[in-house]
Amino acid sequence: MYISGILNTTPMILPPQETKIAYADLLDVAAIPYQKNEVVAPPLEARAINVLDLKTGTQLYSKNADEKKSIGSITKLITALIILEENDLTETVTISTRAAAAEGSTMWLRQGEKITVENLLYSMLIHSANDATYGLAEHNAGSIEKFVDKMNKKAQFMELKNTKFSNPAGFDDANNYSNANDIGTLSRIAYKKPFIRRVASIKNMEVRSINNTVHKLESTNNLLGLDPRVKGLKTGHTREAGFSFVSVATSERGNDIITVILDSPARFTETQKLIDWVFANFVW
Numbered sequence: 001m002y003i004s005g006i007l008n009t010t011p012m013i014l015p016p017q018e019t020k021i022a023y024a025d026l027l028d029v030a031a032i033p034y035q036k037n038e039v040v041a042p043p044l045e046a047r048a049i050n051v052l053d054l055k056t057g058t059q060l061y062s063k064n065a066d067e068k069k070s071i072g073s074i075t076k077l078i079t080a081l082i083i084l085e086e087n088d089l090t091e092t093v094t095i096s097t098r099a100a101a102a103e104g105s106t107m108w109l110r111q112g113e114k115i116t117v118e119n120l121l122y123s124m125l126i127h128s129a130n131d132a133t134y135g136l137a138e139h140n141a142g143s144i145e146k147f148v149d150k151m152n153k154k155a156q157f158m159e160l161k162n163t164k165f166s167n168p169a170g171f172d173d174a175n176n177y178s179n180a181n182d183i184g185t186l187s188r189i190a191y192k193k194p195f196i197r198r199v200a201s202i203k204n205m206e207v208r209s210i211n212n213t214v215h216k217l218e219s220t221n222n223l224l225g226l227d228p229r230v231k232g233l234k235t236g237h238t239r240e241a242g243f244s245f246v247s248v249a250t251s252e253r254g255n256d257i258i259t260v261i262l263d264s265p266a267r268f269t270e271t272q273k274l275i276d277w278v279f280a281n282f283v284w
Contacts, residue, residue, distance in 0.1 A: 039280075041061050041277050050183065069241065075168065079151065116210070122205065159185070197231075223272070230271075245259075
């Protein structure tokens with residue numbers, strides 16, 4: 001190469017690959033958020049809490065995050081992951097008697113109704129429809145029981161060490177539980193899926209079955225459209241779980257966090273208080 005008009009015949013020596021990796025690691029470390037002052041988190045009544053930086057996974061706050069809890073429909077996040085990884089969105093699902101009879105929140109599917117995987121995923125993630133969830137599980141594995149086996153293997157693969165599933169929808173059961181730490185990990189993984197990211201921000205929509213039946217969907221996330229920082233993610237509610245909520249929120253500077261609130265008397269209000277506190281007191 002030329003240096004000041006003189007031809008330099010000395011070969012260029014590139015830094016070793018290890019040097020490049022180390023430099024990339026330094027860039028990641030620089031992005032880790034830190035608390036800029038000593039302001040403590042607001043007092044919240046939720047039984048368990050976990051707050052993470054979405055990009056790095058850094059824990060910003062926790063309360064009883066290791067405590068085993070029923071998690072309700074937050075369970076549907078792992079169901080969605082399996083379906084997205086193993087099924088095509090255009091596949092047609094025929095609703096069984098068992099799926100049509102699912103209790104709790106439903107989209108009112110009928111036995112024999114035919115509908116795409118994509119529309120059932122919309123219904124499960126937006127409307128938290130249990131009949132859609134059971135339809136997807138049966139379509140994927142042939143039975144609910146076989147799908148539950150997949151759920152537990154997936155949880156082990158993701159190193160959710162304090163999580164176990166007994167059904168794909170999150171119904172109360174002694175063998176369907178997790179904790180705030182594991183839910184934070186699950187939520188980070190789920191939110192990396194472009195489909196889940198997009199659907200989590202939808203407030204309401206309509207889907208149509210192949211039989212031409214229209215189903216209206218409305219999000220169970222009351223903060224969508226109300227708080228512009230909130231982009232998702234999933235609610236949960238059963239008698240044992242109480243009212244729970246996993247949110248993804250973005251600051252004015254584009255920093256993303258995940259908040260996990262389990263068993264709260266005011267899950268949306270307490271989520272907003274957490275978001276306010278984090279964005280006011282942490283620097284990226």
